[in-house]
Amino acid sequence: MAMDAREIETLIRDAFPDAKIEIRDLAGDGDHYAAVVVSDAFTGKSRVQQHQMVYQALKGKMGGELHALALQTSAPE
Amino acid sequence: MSIQDWIKSEVDSNDVVLFMKGTPAFPQCGFSGQVVQILDYVGVPYKGVNVLEDDELRQGIKEFANWPTIPQLYIKGEFVGGCDIIREMFQNQELQSAFEEKGISTSQSA
Numbered sequence: 718m719a720m721d722a723r724e725i726e727t728l729i730r731d732a733f734p735d736a737k738i739e740i741r742d743l744a745g746d747g748d749h750y751a752a753v754v755v756s757d758a759f760t761g762k763s764r765v766q767q768h769q770m771v772y773q774a775l776k777g778k779m780g781g782e783l784h785a786l787a788l789q790t791s792a793p794e
Numbered sequence: 795m796s797i798q799d800w801i802k803s804e805v806d807s808n809d810v811v812l813f814m815k816g817t818p819a820f821p822q823c824g825f826s827g828q829v830v831q832i833l834d835y836v837g838v839p840y841k842g843v844n845v846l847e848d849d850e851l852r853q854g855i856k857e858f859a860n861w862p863t864i865p866q867l868y869i870k871g872e873f874v875g876g877c878d879i880i881r882e883m884f885q886n887q888e889l890q891s892a893f894e895e896k897g898i899s900t901s902q903s904a
Contacts, residue, residue: 764879765861772862780862785825788878 719747720783725775732774733758743787751787760792767791797854805868809898810840813855814865818842825877826865832884833867837901838893870896 722740729738729752736756743749752771759767767790772779779786795803805811810833816822818830818840833840845852845864856862859873867874869892874880883889893900 764882765873765875768875768879769860777862780856785863789882 720750720778721747722750725750725752725783725786728776728778729754729771729774732770737793743785748784750783750785751789753789755791755793757792759790762792764790797850798858801851801855801858804841804843805871808841809870809896810838810893811843811868812840812865813843813845813851813868815844815846817844822846823864825863828877829865829867829880832880832889836884836890836893838898869893869898 722742726738726740729736733754733756736754736758738755739753741751743751754771758770762770768788771788771790775783775786801813812818812826812829812833814821814823814826814829816826818834821827821830830842843851845855852864855864855866859866861873861876863876866876867880874892875883880889883892890900
């Protein structure tokens, strides 16, 4: 039960085609990643909303297959 | 009382509620432990709810906030965020002002 970085990036890319995405594997176990996502779609959204948008992009894998994803989201400056 | 009603009563009747894995004294997950450290550092009284004690609660809380992970912090009934957001807010001094804006005194402001 694990995911690899490319799979995560693809899911996020599908939902945020314009986004700048950076995925870091924190523990090498396929379960703990950090992701930085910068996208216009986040403009005017609260952090909670931004993270919820990314979780939706991950189609329910968050909290299941993907145990931990340290998320940092922002709109482009 | 349904689990959703129970959660609602908890977040409405306590100024600050942290749904977490384990207890403030014995966090059983790194992310929950980080939020406990931040809250203890900021010095606000809060109620810790251990979701590991009840699987229905552990799933119910995720539905309640439409948020897939634990921990979850609530201030005056409002979902503020999980570990990442609380840490980010803390680092930007936003967490302390969020408490003060909602009339919750932090030990740092004393």
